[in-house]
Amino acid sequence: MSDPVPLRWTEWRPLEPGLCVTPASLAEIVDGGQSFRWWPRAEGSWIGQWSEHVIELRSHPGTTLEWRCPADQDDLIRDALPRYLGLDQRHVAAMRALPWRSDPHLRRAMDAFPGLRLLRQPFGETLLTFLCSATKQIVQIKQMVTLLAQRLGRPVSTCHSISDTLPGGLGWRLPTWEELANVSEVRLRDCLLGFRARYIRETAVFLASHPDWLEETRRLPYVDAKARLCELPGVGEKVADCVLLFGGGKDEAFPVDVWILKAMARRYGLEKWSPQHVAHFGRVHFGAYAGLAQQFLFAFERAAARAR
DNA sequence: TGACAGGGGGTGT
């Protein structure tokens, strides 16, 4: 038996293009309800994963974010990271286009979370994690996602020597939909999924018999893609909007959960409006980048609730 | 330290 090869991490280096965020904004980006595979390490530092990419981020006040990753993944992640973090002109255009000049509450929320942005996650993984999300809080969703990766996913080859030392099942990939099609509902329930296990099982079986369905859906315009996603068991309007916004690059999606429903009632006078009507209002009022506005409002409202 | 009640970022009927 040979000794396990110790995993080498790269040096810390600044992100390119740069990204200045407060610790609160960074926490909100990686652990504010878009993704469920990031864990806090030291002060202001987070370790997380998407697909097989494992990475650590840290922020120093006033400077750009720094990152490092397993040395074997360096080239892979260097290419993929800017897209994952949305370090591109689209985000710049979105910040310009949002109606903060005429909307004081939006402006206040944007000022409170400098650098907050949308993640661009893999479509299939986003669908899986948001199928877990119904009536669950972030902590619980993270728990389910951890178990899914640890028990049903494949180990990431570059991390096999240290997977035990990583938090939250990092070092394991989430199971693919293809792999999930062969997992029984009982085994899914063991991952704390509850009634969501049946949804995930049925979705997996459907996707297994329609191999191109997901990718075709991703390429559709927003309205058509949303209608298709809503055909899946366990996917309603809210989950569909989250999948399209956080994993499908559809900037106009405006997910309305109970937080946003309350926030819009309170801040925009939409008392007694249905989620559907609030979603429509959001897309009309905030425009082509409504989803980014939603993210700021969401972050602001959670912070306000914590302060109470 | 442990038991208990309340509530939860939604969907489907």
Add this chain to the structure above:
DNA sequence: ACACCCCCTGTC
């Protein structure tokens, strides 16, 4: 409007 499922949190 209610069931689905059960884990987390706060409280005593």
